[in-house]
Amino acid sequence: MKIGVFDSGIGGEIVANDLKKHFPDATITAINDRAHLPYGTKTEEQVINLTDTAIQPLIAAASDVIVIACNTATTIALSFLRKKYPDQLFVGIEPMIKTASELTRTNVVAVCATPATLKSKRYNELKKSFAADITVLEPDCSDWASMIEANSVDMSRISSVIADSLAKKADVIVLGCTHYHWIYEQITKLSQERAHIIEPTPSIARQITALTAKRPR
Structure with missing residues (x-):
């Protein structure tokens, strides 16, 4: 099986490494588009065009599955890609x-994500469907991806966001950008076990297995 992994930056490396554990016999190719970072501050049209252009090597390689390991690209470009490449x-x-x-038990959750993700139609559909009766905090994490990409994370900024979310009674913190997975342990430590820290990496392998099982051989 050929699995392609795309992310705007280094976040996809974590996803690719995790997939290697689940699919040891698969050929896994990870690509990024660091030349056009950050995606999270770009327009929807820009994100769609950049994502479509960036995944062309994975399309050309006849990947069985392409993982869009970028929350911004997923929420903005994925429906377009599925229509273009049925x-x-x-x-x-x-x-x-x-x-x-x-x-959540406090009915307050915090979503740490890029500005583009938070403004996207898909994200707001998710909130409307599943968070209509709870408070969703959306702290300013607009510079997190750039800091992580540059390996110059200012933990005081991260700490301030987490502390403020906890003070507002958030008991679940969603990491809505794969870049943030690189600081998962630090965020977990900052939460002092007062909040669940969740990210979607563990579910990707299950989705790949389910999708490929349905495809005729």
Whole structure:
């Protein structure tokens, strides 16, 4: 099986490494578009065009599945890609609003995501479907991806966001950008076990297995 992984930056590396554990016999190719970072501050049209252009090597390689390991690209471009390439299997990554709504006991969750993700139609559909009766905090994480990409994370900024979310009684913190997975352990430590920290990486392998099982051989 050929699995392609695309992310705007280094977040896809974590996804690719995780998939290697689940699919040891698969050929996994990870690509990024670091030349056009950050995606999270771009317009929807720009994100769609950049994502479509960037995944062409994975399309050309006849990937069985292409993982869009970027929340911004998933929420904005995935529906476009599925229409343009109807014979290609795609797996996207979306902010885990449904899971957060099921886990919360305080009815307050925090979604750490890029500005583009938070403004996207898909994200707001998820909120409407699964978070209508809870408070969703959307702290300013607009510079997180750039800091992580540059390996110059200012933990005081991260700490301030987490502390403020906890002070507002958030008991679930959603990491809505794969870049943020690189600081998962730090965020978990900052939460002091007062909040669940969730991200979608573990579910990707299950989605790939389910999709490929349905495809005729």
